[in-house]
Amino acid sequence: MTAPPRLSRAxxxxxxxxxxxxxIVIEAPAGTGKSWLLRDIAAGAAIWTAAGTPTQGHxxxxxxxxxxxxxxxxxxxxxxxxxxxETAVPGLARAEVYGRVSRYRGDDLLxxxxxxxxxxxxxxxxxxxxxxxxxxxxxxxxxxDRAMVDFLRDxxxxxxxxxxxxxxxxxxxxxxxxxxxxxxxxxxFVTDATHPLPAPLAAARPHxxxxxxxxxxxxxxxxxxARAIATAHAGFGQxxxxxxIFQSIGAWQAALDTLKSAxxxxxxxxFGPEAFDRMLAGxxxxxxxxxEMLVLCRAVQAVKRGxxxxxxxxxxxxxxxxxxxxxxxxxxxxxxxxxxRFIRLLLQTWEDFDIHPRYLELAYRLLAELxxxxxxxxxxxxxxxxxxxxxxxxxxxxxxxxxxAANHFERxxxxxxxxxxxxxxxVIHLMTGNPxxxxxxxxxxxxxxxxxxxxxxxxARILAMLRACIAFEQGEAEPLTxxxxxxxxxxxxxxxxxxxxxxxxxxxxxxxxxxFSVMAARGFLDRWxxxxxxxxxxxxxxxxxxxxxxxxxNRWQEALARAAALPLPIxxxxxxxxxxxxxxxxxxxxxxxxxxxxxxLAQHDPGRAGLDRLLGHMADNPHLTHRQRVGVELWSARTLxxxxxxxxxxxxxxxxxxxxxxxGTVASLGEERAFLAELTGTRKLRESLARSDAIRRIxxxxxxxxxxxxxxxxxxxxxxxxxxxxxxxxEGATNKAIANLMGLSEATVKFHLGNLYRKLGCNTRxxxxxxxxxLRLVA
Numbered sequence: 067m068t069a070p071p072r073l074s075r076a077x078x079x080x081x082x083x084x085x086x087x088x089x090i091v092i093e094a095p096a097g098t099g100k101s102w103l104l105r106d107i108a109a110g111a112a113i114w115t116a117a118g119t120p121t122q123g124h125x126x127x128x129x130x131x132x133x134x135x136x137x138x139x140x141x142x143x144x145x146x147x148x149x150x151x152e153t154a155v156p157g158l159a160r161a162e163v164y165g166r167v168s169r170y171r172g173d174d175l176l177x178x179x180x181x182x183x184x185x186x187x188x189x190x191x192x193x194x195x196x197x198x199x200x201x202x203x204x205x206x207x208x209x210x211d212r213a214m215v216d217f218l219r220d221x222x223x224x225x226x227x228x229x230x231x232x233x234x235x236x237x238x239x240x241x242x243x244x245x246x247x248x249x250x251x252x253x254x255f256v257t258d259a260t261h262p263l264p265a266p267l268a269a270a271r272p273h274x275x276x277x278x279x280x281x282x283x284x285x286x287x288x289x290x291x292a293r294a295i296a297t298a299h300a301g302f303g304q305x306x307x308x309x310x311i312f313q314s315i316g317a318w319q320a321a322l323d324t325l326k327s328a329x330x331x332x333x334x335x336x337f338g339p340e341a342f343d344r345m346l347a348g349x350x351x352x353x354x355x356x357x358e359m360l361v362l363c364r365a366v367q368a369v370k371r372g373x374x375x376x377x378x379x380x381x382x383x384x385x386x387x388x389x390x391x392x393x394x395x396x397x398x399x400x401x402x403x404x405x406x407r408f409i410r411l412l413l414q415t416w417e418d419f420d421i422h423p424r425y426l427e428l429a430y431r432l433l434a435e436l437x438x439x440x441x442x443x444x445x446x447x448x449x450x451x452x453x454x455x456x457x458x459x460x461x462x463x464x465x466x467x468x469x470x471a472a473n474h475f476e477r478x479x480x481x482x483x484x485x486x487x488x489x490x491x492x493v494i495h496l497m498t499g500n501p502x503x504x505x506x507x508x509x510x511x512x513x514x515x516x517x518x519x520x521x522x523x524x525x526a527r528i529l530a531m532l533r534a535c536i537a538f539e540q541g542e543a544e545p546l547t548x549x550x551x552x553x554x555x556x557x558x559x560x561x562x563x564x565x566x567x568x569x570x571x572x573x574x575x576x577x578x579x580x581x582f583s584v585m586a587a588r589g590f591l592d593r594w595x596x597x598x599x600x601x602x603x604x605x606x607x608x609x610x611x612x613x614x615x616x617x618x619x620n621r622w623q624e625a626l627a628r629a630a631a632l633p634l635p636i637x638x639x640x641x642x643x644x645x646x647x648x649x650x651x652x653x654x655x656x657x658x659x660x661x662x663x664x665x666x667l668a669q670h671d672p673g674r675a676g677l678d679r680l681l682g683h684m685a686d687n688p689h690l691t692h693r694q695r696v697g698v699e700l701w702s703a704r705t706l707x708x709x710x711x712x713x714x715x716x717x718x719x720x721x722x723x724x725x726x727x728x729x730g731t732v733a734s735l736g737e738e739r740a741f742l743a744e745l746t747g748t749r750k751l752r753e754s755l756a757r758s759d760a761i762r763r764i765x766x767x768x769x770x771x772x773x774x775x776x777x778x779x780x781x782x783x784x785x786x787x788x789x790x791x792x793x794x795x796x797e798g799a800t801n802k803a804i805a806n807l808m809g810l811s812e813a814t815v816k817f818h819l820g821n822l823y824r825k826l827g828c829n830t831r832x833x834x835x836x837x838x839x840x841l842r843l844v845a
Contacts, residue, residue: 073177073181073182073197074181075099075102075103075106075181077178077181078103078170078174078175079103079106079107082107082146082170085168086168087165087166087167087168088143088144088145088161088166089138089144089145089147089158089161089162089166089167089168090144090145090146090147090167090168090170091147091149091158091167091168091169091170092104092146092147092148092149092169092170092174092175093148093149093150093151093169093170093171093172094148094150094151094170094171094172094174094175095150095151095172095222095254096131096150096195096221096222096225096254097193097194097195097196097217097218097221097222097254097255098172098175098176098193098194098195099175099177099194099195100128100148100149100175101128101148102194103148103175104126104128104146104148107126107146108126125139125141125143125144125145125146126145126146126147126148127145127146127147127148128147128148129147129148129149129150129153129155131150131153131221131225132153133152133153133154134153134154134155134156135149135153135154135155135156136155136156137155137156137157138155138156138157138158138160138161140157150225152225175194176191176192176193177190177192177193177194177197178192182197191255193255195214195217195218195222196255198214211272211273214273215273215276215277215280216277218273218274218277218278219277219278219280219281222254222277223254223277223278223281224281226253227294228285228291228294228295228298229249229294229297229298229301230249230253231278231281231282231285231295231298232282232295232298232299232302232304233245233249233250233253233298233302234253234254234278235278235282236302236304237253238271238274238275238278244303245302282295286311286314289315289317292311292314292315293311293312293315293317293320295311296308296309296311296312296315296317296320296324299311300324300327305324305325305327305328305333305336305337306337306341306344306345308324309321309324309325309345309348310344310348312324313348313349318349318350318353321348321349322357322359322360325345325359325363326359329442330359330362330363330405331359331362331363331365331366331409332442332443332446332480333345333363334363334366334367334370335480335482335483336480337519337520338518338519338520338521338522339370339522339524340520340521341520342363342366342367342370343367345363346360346363346364346367355383355384356384358384358403358405358406359405361380361381361384362405362406362409364380365377365380365381365409365413366409366413368380369413369416369561370524370560370561371560371561372558372559372560372561372562374416374417377413377416378390381410381413385402385406388401389410392410392411392413392414392417392425393422393424393425393428395407395410396410396411396425396428396429396432397428397431404432404435404436407432408432408436408443408446408447411429411432411447411450412446412447412449412450414450414454415449415450415453415454415563415564416561416563416564417564426451426454429447429450429451432447433447441474441475441477441478442474442475442478442480442483444474445470445471445472445473445474445475445478445483446471446483447471448467448468448470448471448474449471449475449483449486449487449490451467452464452467452468452471452487452490453490453563453564453565455467456490456493456494456497456565457564457565457568457654458652458654458689459652459654459657459688459689459690459691460689461494461497461498464490464494465491465494468487468490468491468494471483471487472484472487472488475487481514481515481517481518481519482514482515482518482522482525484514485511485514485515485518485525485529488507488508488510488511488514489507489508489511489528489529489532490565491507492504492505492507492508492511492532492536493532493565493566493569495507496532496535496536496539496569497569497691497692498691498692499691499692499693499695499696499725499729499731499734500692500729501536501539501540501729501730501731502729502730504532504536505533505536508529508532508533508536511529511532512529515529523556524556524557524560524561527553527556527557527560528557528562528566530549530553531549531553531557531566531569531570532566532569533545534546534548534549534573535569535570535573538573538576538577538733539573539730539731539732539733539734540730540731540732540733541730541732541733541767541768543577543580543581546573546574546577547577547581550574550577550578550590554574554593557570558593558594564604567594567604568604568607571591571594571604571607571608571611572611572693573733574590575587575590575591575611575612575615576615576733576736576737578590579615579618579619580736583842583844584615584616584619584621587615588612588615591608591611591612591615594608595608606632606634606655607654607655607658609628609632610632610655610658610659610662611658612628613625613628613629613662614658614662614665614737616628617662617665617666617669618737618738618739618740619793620740620790620793620794621793621796622666622669622670623798623799625662625666626666629659629662629663629666632659634655634656634659635656636651636656636659636660636663637663638663638666638667640660641660641663641664641667641680642663642667642680644660644680644683645679645680645683646683647683648660648680648683648684648687649683649684649686649687650687651687651689652689654689657687657689657690657694658694660684661684661694661697661698664680664681664684664698664701665697665701667680668681668701668702668704668705668741669704669741672704672705672707672708672709673708673709677705678702678705678706678709681698681701681702681705682702684698685698685699685702692729692731692734693731693733693734693737696722696725696726696731696734696735696738697734697737697738699718699721699722700719700722700735700738700741700742700745701738701741702718703715703716703718703719703722703741703745704741704744704745706718707744707745715745716751716754719745719746719755720755720758720761723735723755723758723761723764723765724758724760724761726764727758727760727761727763727764728760730764732764732767732768735764735768736768739768740790742768743790746765782825782826782841782843783825784822784825784843785821787818788818788821788822788825789843791804791815791818791819791822792822792834792835792838792843792844793844795822795831795834795835795838795844796835796838796839796844801815801816801819819831819834822834826838826841
């Protein structure tokens, strides 16, 4: 490295020359040019003379980098000495007390723009040691530059304690905004605590990075220094780095203490799944299997990977068979620690089970054991209870609980947890029929996810799924069909809460059915039966969803057989005799199965006495989702119409359509296309409804977003009635059954069959079904 020409310090020397103090102390860190200045002072007798100061008896003293130098000599004349801030000089304090001392610090030694030029000053901040690097900034690091690295390491950085080396490392990486002024004091190249990383460091950045890395690597070989470095990282919030260093030197207790300070199992939310995995891998297997905090971390790791059975095994191995029973665990203060009981409560959110009032009572007792300032765990408690309320369809309580959790997580300042809350609130809005509000919550969740500070692909996929379902509800199918095609495999293998699984089961199966086939939708549902855990948890939900799809596909006979085979107390006879009891059903699966039976009755026995009252009681049930309520109202309208109560039927239909139009819930109508088609089948009623712009638009939107089979049928010249008859043929229905199903005479059915055969080029029912399957007109 070619040294630049010596720069003049005439202005500073003249200032020192005019200073009347007998002891001039130049106190600055290495790299500020103290030695250069002393040499210029020693050679600058003319300047001293010009200032009117006698030169005889003057002395300059360049004190080496030691903790304590020789004593200040008591001699006549003037002394100019240069030292580092940490070097003590005996006798200097006494001279200062008597007013004989004048100090010049690091800021005084920095070159000004007028001395070195604006460009060089911008690149170096006036630091003498940076000027050579700035002068050669366009060249790659070469062998000659090693001298600069060695100088920075040995002369500037080595005297610093490890805590300041770590602080400098943070500054260089752009993460030192919150460092305390006391920590910054004495750091090289830092002259203003409010701007800790000035642009001038760019000139020395490659050299400084090398020097700092060399020194930290060297110190890490000493267990004492390594511990000091790790402690510094922990103090600055660099918990993953601190843990890695503690683990590397076998300081297991220090590592456990650091992990505990970071929240233990909640470490994954602060630093992400990859850092969480590295942390757990750094502990010895025997310690990880026995230490309670690590056992709980391993359980969280497993459930975050979607491995619920492994989670159970980890807990049973550590705590015994009782660990599998969440109800027993959370209430047993005499057997289990607060940490385990709390994590066991949280883990319950990944399991599908009926919420018993006694369980919630025990859960809130557990909350009372948490300290009021414990925002992290109190927020996590409300997050868990939020999931419980959602699956119990207690939506007002769920929303209130979500707000409480959001407030705690905001104070805890862990963005990924705030992300989860907005995600759940989006699902609540979607289930209660407000996709516009759900979209706003999804946007808020995206902001929190971007602030998490680490990549979380699984969480990003959950957000993408929610946004796709919102779009589908509003009539846009493409985002959901794309998600199902590209992301479903990864999504299904990761962490998913029951409420999210329910969402994808409903919307995913509807999308598959409408835009592909019922067979594709059933295959989609079967994918969720693959693992023992999910089959056990969601088997009934999947069965009921499949029955609903069969009904929507006009496969009523098969749907009836499947519903009758379910081992639940909600049978057709139960529903027919339930009366007002339908309004009080609360179990998610029991409500869904009751709706299956009511839908069947509305289709096959709409003239049944009292059916309208049964549907009215069901509509009064507070545990229905929006799309379930829309279905009940349309079935009610059909029942009224078939009972010749036409004015009531039209009023019910109009009210439902106005609500759906106002909310923009297109998919909720799409699920009931067959009922809607019949209800709007007469020209007079269509013209009456069309007087409302909102209803006209929503009906057009439903038609435009309709099933792929219906559009394909139209493309082959089939009318809506012919398409419905074709689906009934595929079910194996007789002419009489089709006539009863569609409210037609058998002669009219035969007429439509003749048109079907002609359009499909067939002569028999079997040929018509085979041709329709080949053209993907039926499942």
